[in-house]
Every structure is written in structure tokens, then in C-alpha cells.
Amino acid sequence: MAHRCLWPCRCPWPCHPPRPENSLSRRTTLLATLTAAAALLPAAPAQPAAPLRPxxxxxxxxxxSVPKPAAPDRVECARVSVPLDWSHPRGPRIEVAISRVPASGTPAERRGVLLVNPGGPGGSGLPYAVTKRAKLPESVRRSYDVIGFDPRGTGRSAPADCGPMxxxxxxxxxxxxPVGxxxxxxxxASLRAMADDCAARERHVLPYFSTEQIAQDMDAIRAALGEPATNLLGVSYGSYLGAAYAARFPQRTGRMVLDSVVGPWDWYDFDVLQSRALLRQRDTFFAWTAAHADRFTLGADAAAVRRAYLRVRDGLTAHPVAGFGPAAFDRAVYRALGRTERWTGLADGLGAYLRDGTVDTLRPASAFDSPDSRTYEAANRLTKCADGPGPTPQRILADIHETRRADPHPVLTGMEASTCAYWHHRPAHRTPLGSPDAPPLLLVASAHDPVTPIEGARQLRHLLPGSRLITLDDDYSHGVFASRGNTCVDQTAAAYLIDGTVPTTDVHCTGPGLPGVS
Structure with a gap:
């Protein structure tokens, strides 16, 4: 079988062969259940022996697809060969695509490499080395080679394809x-069909796209670059990946900033918690929109704005516009609720539909059916379902009923792990997270982030003794460090990355509050 490159004509060594084509119960009760689940996580395995340097x-x-950084910085790319299954290192191999923006400071300032991960699971990290680095404090840019990478299954690292899903x-x-x-x-039935589609095309990799395997890929990147420790800025799912690396390689764990933290729970439990946090965030959005009634004209109080919102959704359910129906609407709402700078666009989009029936303002910037989106959605399920046991179909319906009792019109877009109820490979254990042997890490969270609720950071900290939590109070967005422009957060995290300064206690930073309108 012919070998192929991950991008044309740039293979520094033989590439892997292509795969065959067929290749709110109440909120308190929920949190108590999740906390108990976290306590039952298996202990981290013994520190593995250092592998031979690749x-x-x-x-x-x-x-x-990788943007060019502003001069004089430069970005360069490569690949690292890794086993498909780390428990059989001499078996089939895949390649992980990496990017690097070298540190801009003097040799005396250099602190090593800083891996960055944008989240997901399924997010491509290759361009993130450029885009995230541009937002980092200058002291961090001067001190670290910033390393982006596409986790296995994403982007240019053995990209996943589940077909129609x-x-x-x-x-x-x-x-x-679903109602009724x-x-x-x-x-x-759609969940079962999705699992069947993934098995039909990706059956041979179902056990191997787990976070544990990706963490070992990270260690291979470290070794290939000749570094003694892995430093990481992991955002959202990247925080989960960092905690998994600390469990597997505590002695090789360097300085890690885990931002917008995913809690130490089964993925399905996390998805349920997120779906209910989104209800609170949407209520906040309704009240915010009403407070600016002269700008948006959707209603003078939150109840009126909610009615306007439902008129839009009901209208698109009955008569989709150019393929934009209730599923696409909920995806747009999910995306907007996670970042307050998108709220104006969402409110404007609701108003535009009610005025003239257009949906252009509501559509996300990137098309859902683009190749990158399809790879993302496939890799997301492959990783979540490889990380631990899935729910039963009966529990899925019970949780939807409970959520609909709290609000008859929930946003269920983030419930990706529901597919795991029908997955064709059942993991033997949960992905271990954290270790008492790892050095102190820095956790960062927004007080009202609906995508990764702050409960996750508080629970994960218990598995990382000595670690500290920075909370951006009075903030409602996902992604904090080098994202929200908060000096308190950025300076605290930079001091940790540059000098290893761990705050003596948890840190509370003053947030921006709800946004204004333009």
C-alpha cells in the first residue's frame, strides 16, 4: 500500500499508510454524584521508564492552514512518529504533526518548550502555536519555544473520519x-447510527484515540525535542489532557497552566453539568439583552426576550432557511453563550430573523460541514468514548427529562458523549487524572463559564496537591489566560511559567462583568 504525507511533498520520513475507507436531578445532587465519581478515579500508574529518544x-x-506570525518571529512544522497503541510500541505507527515558534529572547531567558492545546477533544493545535502565542505575555514569548500539535485523530495527525455520523x-x-x-x-436511533458510522470507518483505532494515548504522544514530543520536562498551556479539554499527562508522567511534568478546566468526571457526567450551566447562562443573556432594550428591541424584560428567542427557534423548526434549522440554531446559540463578546451578534441575529427572516447574522463564521468540522466532530467522539464508560440509553432519556423539567427548551449541543451508549469498544477503565507526585500546577477559571463550569477546577485541584486556582470573578466567558486581557490573571500565570512562582493561596482577580454593547 502506498504511503502518503500529512501534507503534500514535505515528508521528512515515510508517512503512515492511509486507513481503509471502511477503516438539574437537582444541581446539588448532580454535583454530589460527580464528586463521588471523582473520588473513585483509579490511582495513577507507576512512573514509566523513560522511552528511547525518537x-x-x-x-x-x-x-x-498555519498562519504566519508577525516578523521577526517564524513558524516551522515537523512530524513525530508514535505507536498507534503505546502498549505495543513495535506495532503500527502514526505521525503527530507539530509546529514551533521559537522563543524570541536570549538564551539566558529560555525556559524550554511550552506545548499548547486549544481544547475539544478534536481541536487542531497546529495553528494554535501562532495564534495563542501572539496573545501571551511578552515574557512568556521570550522564554519558551511554543509548540502546537494536532492530537491523534485531529487536523493532520491521522485525521478521523466517521462519515455521516x-x-x-x-x-x-x-x-x-426530543419531545415525546x-x-x-x-x-x-441517531446515536446508535453515529456509533455504527464511526465503527464502520474507524473500528481499528477505536481503543487508541484516548486521552491516555495522546498524553503519551505528548511525552514523545518532549523526548524528540530533547527536553527534560513537559510544560503546557492547556485550555478546556487541554486541561484534561494536562491532568492525564500528570497522572502518567508526574516526574516529567513541568509547569502547566490548565485554563477553563474540565472536571475529573466521566465525559457524559461533564456534558450533563455543562447543559445545565448553559441554561443559567442563557437566562443571564436574556436579562442582559432586556437591559439593552433600546439597542436590541427584543423585549423590555427577560421573559419578553425569551419569548422572542423561542419565536425564532420555532420559526426555524417549522420553516428552515437555506438549511438553517433548529439544530444549526442551537449550535449557533451554544457557540455564542460561551463568549460574552458574541452576545451582541446573537441578539442582533435574533432581531434580524424576526424583522426580515434572514439568518446570516446567526450563522457561525465557519461552516459546520467543512472538512475540519467533520474531523473535529469525529475525533471528539472517538476520544470521549475511549476515555471511559458511556451512559445507558435509559439514563440519557432520564437526564433529558430532568433537564426539560428545569427548562422545556434546553441546548443539548454539547452532549457528545451520549453517543458512547452505543460505542463498539468499551474501555476497561477511566482515564486517570492528576497525581500526588506531580509538581504544583496552576488552574485558571472564569467564575461563570458555562462551557467548563468552575466546579470542574475545584474538583480537579483535589487530585493535584499543592496546586492553586486563579478565579476571574464576575466573568462569564470560556478561556481566561491570555484571552480576557486581565492583568491580574496574566501576570500571575506568567510569573508561574517564568519563575515557577506558585501563589501561596488561591487567587481571585476582578473580572469585567457583563459586556457593554456596540
């Missing part, structure tokens, strides 16, 4: 909130 990566030109990419898609027995049966 070949030094040959850095060269990057694919066009049970109709996920249908346009317009079915209403993602017939709709619930159809909803479960």
Missing part, C-alpha cells in the same frame, strides 16, 4: 431536543 524532528515549511451533518438537521416517545426513539 528521531530529532526535521522542521520545515508549514501547511497553508448518524445524520449529524444533515441540513437541515432534526430537532436535537417517537422523537426520543429517533434520537436514540
Amino acid at each position: 528521531p530529532v524532528p526535521h522542521f520545515g515549511a508549514c501547511p497553508d 448518524g445524520g449529524l451533518f444533515d441540513s437541515p438537521g432534526a430537532d436535537p431536543v 416517545p417517537a422523537a426520543e426513539r429517533a434520537y436514540l
Whole structure:
């Protein structure tokens, strides 16, 4: 079988062969359940022996998807060969694509390499070395080579393909909130079809796209670069990945900033918690929109704005516009609720539809059916379902009922781990997170982040003794360090990365509050 490159004509060594084509119960009760689950996580395995150093990566030109940094900085790309299954290192191999923006400071300032991960699971990190680095404090840019990487299954690292994924990419898609027995049966059938589609195309990799395997890929990157420790800025899912690395390689764990932390729970439990946090965030959005009624004209109080919102959703359910139906609407709402700077666009989009029936303002900037989006959605399920046991179909429906009792019109877009109920490979254990043998890490959280609720950071900290939590109070967005422009957060995290300064206690920084309007 012919070998192929991860991007054309730039293979520094033979590439892997292509895969075959067929290749709110109440909130308190929920949190108590999740806390108990966290306590039952298995202990981290013994520190593995240091592997033989892989070949030094040959850095060269990057694919066009990686933006060019501002001069005089430069970005370069390479690949690191890793086993598909780390428990069988002499078996089939895949390649992990990496990017590097070298430190801009003097040799005396250099602190090593800083891996960065943008989240997901499924987010491509290759361009993130450029885009995130541009926002980092100058002292960090001067001190670290910033290393982006596409985790296995994403981007240019053995990209996953689950095909139609049970109709996920249908346009317009079915209403993602099932109401009534017939709709619930159809909803479960779509989950089963999604799992079947992934098995049909990716059956041979189902056990190997777990966070544990990705953490070992990170260690291979460290070794290939000749570094003694792995430093990481992990955002959202990147925080979960950092905690998994600390569990597996506590003695090789360097300075890690875990931002917008995913809690130490089964993925499905996390998804349920997130879905209910989104309800609180949407209520806050309704009240905020009403407070600016002269700008948005959707209603003078939160109840009126909610009615306007439901008129939009009901209208798109009955009569989708150019393929934009209830599923696409909920995806747009999910995306907007996570970042307050997107709230104006969401409110404007609701108003535009009610005025003239257009949806252009509501559509996300990137098309859902783009190749990158399809890879993201496939890799997301492959990783979540490889990380631990899935729910039962009965529990899925019970949780939807409970959520709909709290609000009849929830946003269930983030419930990706529901697919794991029908997964064709059942993991033997949960992904271990954290270790008492790891050095203190720095956790960062927004007080009202609906995507990764702050409960996750508080729970994960218990598995990382000596670690500290920076909370951005009075903030409602996902992604904090080198993202929200908060001096308190950025200076505290930079001092930790540069000098290893761990705060003596947890840190509270004053947040911006709700946004203004333009």
C-alpha cells in the first residue's frame, strides 16, 4: 500500500499508510454524584521508564492552514512518529504533526518548550502555536519555544473520519431536543447510527484515540525535542489532557497552566453539568439583552426576550432557511453563550430573523460541514468514548427529562458523549487524572463559564496537591489566560511559567462583568 504525507511533498520520513475507507436531578445532587465519581478515579500508574529518544524532528515549511506570525518571529512544522497503541510500541505507527515558534529572547531567558492545546477533544493545535502565542505575555514569548500539535485523530495527525455520523451533518438537521416517545426513539436511533458510522470507518483505532494515548504522544514530543520536562498551556479539554499527562508522567511534568478546566468526571457526567450551566447562562443573556432594550428591541424584560428567542427557534423548526434549522440554531446559540463578546451578534441575529427572516447574522463564521468540522466532530467522539464508560440509553432519556423539567427548551449541543451508549469498544477503565507526585500546577477559571463550569477546577485541584486556582470573578466567558486581557490573571500565570512562582493561596482577580454593547 502506498504511503502518503500529512501534507503534500514535505515528508521528512515515510508517512503512515492511509486507513481503509471502511477503516438539574437537582444541581446539588448532580454535583454530589460527580464528586463521588471523582473520588473513585483509579490511582495513577507507576512512573514509566523513560522511552528511547525518537528521531530529532526535521522542521520545515508549514501547511497553508498555519498562519504566519508577525516578523521577526517564524513558524516551522515537523512530524513525530508514535505507536498507534503505546502498549505495543513495535506495532503500527502514526505521525503527530507539530509546529514551533521559537522563543524570541536570549538564551539566558529560555525556559524550554511550552506545548499548547486549544481544547475539544478534536481541536487542531497546529495553528494554535501562532495564534495563542501572539496573545501571551511578552515574557512568556521570550522564554519558551511554543509548540502546537494536532492530537491523534485531529487536523493532520491521522485525521478521523466517521462519515455521516448518524445524520449529524444533515441540513437541515432534526430537532436535537426530543419531545415525546417517537422523537426520543429517533434520537436514540441517531446515536446508535453515529456509533455504527464511526465503527464502520474507524473500528481499528477505536481503543487508541484516548486521552491516555495522546498524553503519551505528548511525552514523545518532549523526548524528540530533547527536553527534560513537559510544560503546557492547556485550555478546556487541554486541561484534561494536562491532568492525564500528570497522572502518567508526574516526574516529567513541568509547569502547566490548565485554563477553563474540565472536571475529573466521566465525559457524559461533564456534558450533563455543562447543559445545565448553559441554561443559567442563557437566562443571564436574556436579562442582559432586556437591559439593552433600546439597542436590541427584543423585549423590555427577560421573559419578553425569551419569548422572542423561542419565536425564532420555532420559526426555524417549522420553516428552515437555506438549511438553517433548529439544530444549526442551537449550535449557533451554544457557540455564542460561551463568549460574552458574541452576545451582541446573537441578539442582533435574533432581531434580524424576526424583522426580515434572514439568518446570516446567526450563522457561525465557519461552516459546520467543512472538512475540519467533520474531523473535529469525529475525533471528539472517538476520544470521549475511549476515555471511559458511556451512559445507558435509559439514563440519557432520564437526564433529558430532568433537564426539560428545569427548562422545556434546553441546548443539548454539547452532549457528545451520549453517543458512547452505543460505542463498539468499551474501555476497561477511566482515564486517570492528576497525581500526588506531580509538581504544583496552576488552574485558571472564569467564575461563570458555562462551557467548563468552575466546579470542574475545584474538583480537579483535589487530585493535584499543592496546586492553586486563579478565579476571574464576575466573568462569564470560556478561556481566561491570555484571552480576557486581565492583568491580574496574566501576570500571575506568567510569573508561574517564568519563575515557577506558585501563589501561596488561591487567587481571585476582578473580572469585567457583563459586556457593554456596540
